Amino acid sequence: xxxxxxxxxxxxxxxxxxxxxxxxxxxxxxxMVDIWNNVGEPITVHxxxxxxxxxxxxxxxxENYIIRVQPNxxxxxLYTCSFVWGxxxxxxxxxxxxxxxxxxxxxxxxxxxxxxxxxxQQGILVANSSMSVGQPEGGSTWQLFREWRHTAMxxxxx
Numbered sequence: 569x570x571x572x573x574x575x576x577x578x579x580x581x582x583x584x585x586x587x588x589x590x591x592x593x594x595x596x597x598x599x600m601v602d603i604w605n606n607v608g609e610p611i612t613v614h615x616x617x618x619x620x621x622x623x624x625x626x627x628x629x630x631e632n633y634i635i636r637v638q639p640n641x642x643x644x645x646l647y648t649c650s651f652v653w654g655x656x657x658x659x660x661x662x663x664x665x666x667x668x669x670x671x672x673x674x675x676x677x678x679x680x681x682x683x684x685x686x687x688x689q690q691g692i693l694v695a696n697s698s699m700s701v702g703q704p705e706g707g708s709t710w711q712l713f714r715e716w717r718h719t720a721m722x723x724x725x726x
Contacts, residue, residue, distance in 0.1 A: 601637060602635075603634075608689065613649055659692060693710040
């Protein structure tokens with residue numbers, strides 16, 4: 569078992585225990601976005617929805633960041649995250665959307681309550697819809713979801 573796989577299982581167990589302490593079943597109407605950093609150095613992730621700003625989070629290499637999503641009744645909840653790696657690479661996109669968005673390219677929009685992303689040097693990868701405890705199962709694979717945008721550094725940056 570790889571270290572990455574073991575870390576994903578441990579994070580799922582911790583998430584499950586925290587949900588059980590709160591007296592709720594793990595997936596009872598609650599969605600989860602799990603973002604793994606496999607870039608090789610720290611990244612910054614800033615996620616928010618219409619009402620909640622989760623503030624920028626620094627995620628070290630090999631670490632993950634879990635967002636617990638409580639969808640509203642209308643299933644219109646939309647979480648967007650921006651990703652920054654180094655001085656000139658960034659990306660931002662919706663990481664979770666309620667089913668009313670009907671957009672199969674966004675996790676959560678087609679009924680899935682678990683969304684797994686891996687941030688790599690190539691870009692952001694997503695596990696396809698067949699997932700189990702933090703890793704794709706069977707013939708499932710990680711797919712490149714978004715490549716990094718390269719931004720020019722300002723002359724003042726050093």
